[in-house]
Amino acid sequence: MSAPTGSVPGPRPEPPTGPEPTAGRSPRSLARRRRREALLRFAREYARNRAGMFGLVSLLVIGALALTAPLFIDQTHLTVTGAPGDPFQPPGGDHPLGTDNFGRSVLDLIIWGARVSLTVGLLATFVSVSLGTLAGITAGHFGSSGGTGGRVVASIIMRVTDWFLVLPTLVLAVALAAVLPRGTGTIILAIGLTVWPATARLVRAQTLAVEARPYVERARALGGGHAHVMGWHVLPNVMPVVLAQTTLLVATSIIAESTLAFLGMGDPTTISWGALLQAARTSGAISAGIWWYIVPPGLAIAVVALSFTLCGRAVEAVINPRLRGRS
Template identity: 70%
Template sequence: MSTTEPAATPEPRPAPRSPGPVDGPEGATASPRRLARQRRRRALARFWRDYRANRAGLFGLAGLALFVLVALAAPWLVQPADLSVTRAPGLPYQPPSLDYPLGTDNFGRSVLDLVIWGSRVSLLVGFLATLVSVTLGALIGIIAGHFGGATGTVLMRVTDWFLVLPTLVLAIALATVLSRSVFTIILAIGVTAWPTTARLVRAQTLAVEARPYIERARALGGGHLHIMMRHVLPNVMPLVLAQTTLLVASSIIMESTLAFLGLGDPTTVSWGGVLQDARNAGAVSSGVWWYLLPPGLAIALVALSFTLCGRALEGVLNPRLRDRS
């Protein structure tokens, strides 16, 4: 009598795997934060590849790095006692030599020490004044472009009023009314150099606001602050960054101009202050070229470095300029 074997029960199939984040090379699941870091690294690598293709931009970046290193190392390169007008180590108006590579001033101080120490104040004023100007201009430009209407009209009329006024004359007026200090110079430059940034940012904001995803964000309940901070600001930042590098050069030149006119802080050493001291000491009529040339050349080189960096950044961040080159 034959016996029938029981039928084998089929093994349960594994449940299909739900789609999830992309697996990493080692089988581990990549988190959204890790994917964001990878995207940022790729974007930075692509940015550096495009930037280093611009030789002028590399030259400007190298010059800028040199000036920043000199400013940071100034406390170790120059003794504060050597900058004193009463305890100067050298003789007045000594020409360049091994002991004094750039000669001495009318007090016997080394001009090289003055240029090195003056880079701290000039670069500090340039960076901080640009920060104030760019922040104010970007804020007004985004608000005017986002809200429009009466708010945008009033803000743009105020911008136009500042734009038609001579920037240097307005800065001189502010520096004359306020106390003579580095903070006054920063404030005078910052509150007079923002209209150009505001105009550019407003135009870019209007272009961003016309894109479909802005309407989608509004339909999903996004408020004004959310749209301006999460959608508009990231799209105008490349323009703001390029404008910043260009404004630093203008701020340094304006600080030197105000110091040359005697409106700077007399207790600090800056490149414009050195030029003003050289003019008051009669270096032009006396033929003491080494007292005038180094600070003026430093101003020109640092302005050129920032301008080259700004043009290179503008070419990398602006697709139209990048395609045209």
């Protein structure tokens, strides 16, 4: 009798190898992956912009010098009594950029002044961008989906914004700096409270575009409130525009700080680039032709403002493909 026939079980198939299927991932991991990919795309596009890279490298060098200044600058040499040189000493070996009217090294003063000028510029920009973003998102959201009461609120916000826009920014900043106590904090508030309207109008326009998208309508239909829609759907989509506006506003804030300090509105005990120009004017360096006390602080302001502007234009070109051909 022959043996019974039957199928002999073969080897068990191995599990498939390769990348994990998308369906098996959680929404959080997918969101993190998309953010990483978007960040990498942004970095690649930004690296192709030569002007933007020049501005970024310049800012990194200046920022590194400002952060490490206490390591190689003796703070006693920045005081009037501890000045290491003679008054108005021309550029030479010991002092590459000469000295001021007290004998302090102009190069040391510029490097140390970068700490204050950059700090004031960044903090004033943070204040103005925060106010502008809040006002723009609120006006755009309630103006498009807030009903009659929301449209009234949006109209009031935009009329206040227009009122600030028609006022001369520098005159308003000078008035605020004159009323408030003198100090670095006053300069930050004076600048931050006067340059936010442009950000508000820009963010409002972007908010109106985002509010018209289908997923925002679905979020409202599912019961999403005003805070949920503004915080989870509108704010993340306007952040690229806010980032580009921020880099451009830093340059404006640094120039405004230098102007206020030059006009004598800043803290007289603080070393900044604008304070150096104001000291050069009051000490008679301009009329005496002491160029090394005037030109270097002005060049520092111009280089930093230009670098932030180049970075801002590069960011705009990345987030708006229509501008890439102009960069």
